[in-house]
């Protein structure tokens with residue numbers, strides 16, 4: 001049951017994008033079309049889960065035993081960046097199709113705050129392996145959800161009558177704010 | 192203190208090793224140029240080019256799927272750097288420009304009043320838009336807002352988008368936004384490779400012109416004083432406008448719908464005006480040339496057809512070399528058509544316009560004697576275009592044919608332009624009634640002949656020459672006798688003194704075609720003459736070539752080639768113009784040149800020449816175009832200035848002049864814009880009332896795939 005709560009809370013209540021506001025560069029950048037948002041979302045889920053596993057392992061088996069927890073941010077950046085690179089190289093060779101679908105986005109999320117955020121949150125919450133996995137999956141799915149919802153909105157916004165001063169990023173940010181409020185509404189549900 | 196340092200270096204080290212191994216292990220054999228090009232790109236991964244990020248853009252550039260100037264962010268500078276690296280000539284990288292196929296705009300009739308969201312996509316949700324035309328532009332400007340480069344502006348008057356070619360980068364965002372699908376990216380290549388199709392809405396003049404020049408378009412430009420644009424529209428289909436502007440018999444005008452109750456438009460006079468406008472300005476309108484493709488093509492024969500093929504092949508990005516047997520390029524327009532109709536200087540302007548695109552010409556080399564087709568194919572040429580014209584003048588095999596004083600028409604005319612001695616005499620007889628015969632007759636008068644007599648076997652209506660050539664020749668004093676056939680040549684001491692002729696009558700032949708000629712007994716008479724010129728047909732000089740290369744010929748002594756592709760019996764060797772069709776017209780030779788350029792382009796780039804779907808060959812039924820009601824007559828005013836008869840003799844001064852700018856603009860306003868159909872009848876003055884029939888819109892010529900924009 002705990003795991004279920006964890007999943008719900010990190011997907012909706014503490015949605016990494018809309019409640020914690022992490023990783024909003026792609027949120028604004030690649031949310032103009034559902035198609036591209038979908039590609040980005042898939043890439044985010046993939047990388048988040050993978051990097052969570054690696055950073056968690058490094059933290060648990062290397063940093064903590066030697067009392068080097070204060071180095072976590074630095075090491076995580078190093079690990080995530082190399083990991084993404086590695087995945088890119090392998091994908092390119094092994095699966096051209098997958099590479100073509102995710103390739104561009106991989107490079108863009110090397111230093112995505114949401115990915116980093118998930119890694120750091122996991123250590124802060126001192127989660128176990130299974131919990132860590134559930135948290136990573138749920139958070140990234142939450143991110144994907146928010147991104148897609150937002151892209152849907154923006155596609156519609158594009159053909160709406162919007163006052164000149166509000167067009168583009170302005171209205172996008174206002175919309176994001178309102179969506180964020182909606183997600184905060186989940187707060188009462190579980191914490 | 193050492194632990195953290197050790198740890199970080201350790202992790203970095205491990206990561207580096209793993210990445211190093213991985214990039215070895217999973218090494219993908221990639222063109223090194225891709226990485227180099229990617230480094231030249233700004234690396235913004237913006238997707239503005241329509242590719243998924245800079246890397247894939249680099250890949251596409253190297254694979255030549257897109258032009259070097261795709262990068263929107265990098266602009267010309269980046270394009271130039273990449274081009275330099277890849278060794279292309281960038282200045283001419285083909286620009287892909289957006290353009291809309293709708294010309295209706297506010298004139299189109301409305302279905303209902305719409306006051307919803309001012310966006311085409313939203314408006315389309317309601318009963319498929321508010322204008323009656325299914326295809327037409329809704330005019331709410333979604334494309335204008337979609338354009339990231341402010342290249343689109345809605346014209347407040349017509350309600351149609353105007354595309355700024357300076358700003359348009361060809362990114363395609365407007366295409367994706369337009370719900371009607373009427374915006375397309377059209378590049379120079381499309382215009383060159385496109386041939387009329389039955390599915391298009393084509394004005395009759397456009398259907399009739401062998402070169403398929405977009406006549407309504409250039410008339411519209413001329414009307415507005417945009418002579419440069421008019422000329423560019425002409426040059427998309429005809430690289431020799433100064434020459435055609437003078438000697439073309441204007442087949443287009445015969446179809447002009449003004450003739451229903453009025454004079455036809457003086458279309459060619461307008462072409463002549465705009466091409467002379469460029470010539471007298473001394474500055475050429477720049478012509479875009481596509482990036483180098485690395486293919487080399489040989490054009491044999493520097494006449495109109497060869498020049499036209501060379502011009503379009505060069506514009507398509509191929510390397511072209513012309514091989515010409517005479518000391519100068521130009522073919523029959525130089526060595527045949529006399530100075531008083533088309534001067535060498537005027538022709539040279541057209542020729543220079545072709546050569547300036549970067550075409551090499553070798554003169555004084557004859558195919559069959561100095562080189563062979565095999566030699567060309569072995570020496571790096573991927574294809575050969577034979578445009579050697581019809582340079583063998585036929586002579587009648589009659590008694591006395593060996594007498595001095597008998598010449599073929601093209602032989603006689605050629606001597607005015609070479610070092611050979613010109614032929615003079617007192618009494619000329621000319622056999623034939625084509626353009627060549629008229630040119631010989633009028634030239635003879637100008638070189639001091641006291642009498643020129645032209646005889647023709649058939650009736651006057653069967654004379655082939657341009658109608659006003661015949662009229663001019665008669666005015667200048669050429670005596671014409673129709674229904675007269677030559678019997679034998681008479682001479683004294685080896686010199687010609689006369690020709691015996693015979694009257695004939697005609698009898699219709701059952702299967703159509705030329706009628707049978709029946710001599711009238713006892714009607715023989717002798718016409719005294721010291722020079723006899725025969726303009727009775729021409730053929731291609733093929734014997735040497737066939738001996739050297741084994742080319743197939745037809746029974747008319749022309750080169751045998753496939754009608755759909757112009758490919759000859761030898762693969763990679765194409766033929767067109769007079770040497771394929773027999774002596775025809777200048778525009779037809781030019782058209783054949785572009786047609787061959789299309790075939791050759793596909794042949795060298797893909798190895799396969801696609802057929803043209805629904806290729807328009809015959810005139811389409813007039814019902815395909817809107818009918819005309821109440822066209823107010825407006826007689827033509829574009830009468831060319833002509834020098835008086837007395838000034839013509841003894842010189843080869845140009846007889847006809849160019850019309851004035853005012854005449855040109857006035858004449859262009861007479862165009863009825865056939866083929867443009869969506870008019871709101873209520874708003875129109877009576878004289879323009881049209882009944883719109885079904886008219887398929889122009890098909891969309893889309894070259895660039897509609898790639899989903901990444902990011």
Ligand SMILES: Cc1cc2nc3c(=O)[nH]c(=O)nc-3n(C[C@H](O)[C@H](O)[C@H](O)COP(=O)(O)OP(=O)(O)OC[C@H]3O[C@@H](n4cnc5c(N)ncnc54)[C@H](O)[C@@H]3O)c2cc1C
Pocket residue numbers: 438439440491492493494495496497514515516517520521522523524527528529556557558559578579580581582601604626627630657732767768769770774775776777778780
């Ligand atoms: C006197 C005359 C008047 C005309 N008047 C008109 C007119 O008023 N309106 C109109 O529309 N048309 C007119 N025409 C027709 C028009 O000029 C031709 O149809 C046109 O020039 C054909 O072009 P082409 O390139 O096929 O051949 P050409 O113009 O004949 O060019 C062939 C070229 O190939 C070269 N060549 C030939 N053999 C070889 C070889 N073995 N090796 C290398 N090079 C070779 C020749 O030197 C020449 O330069 C006229 C033609 C003549 C002769």
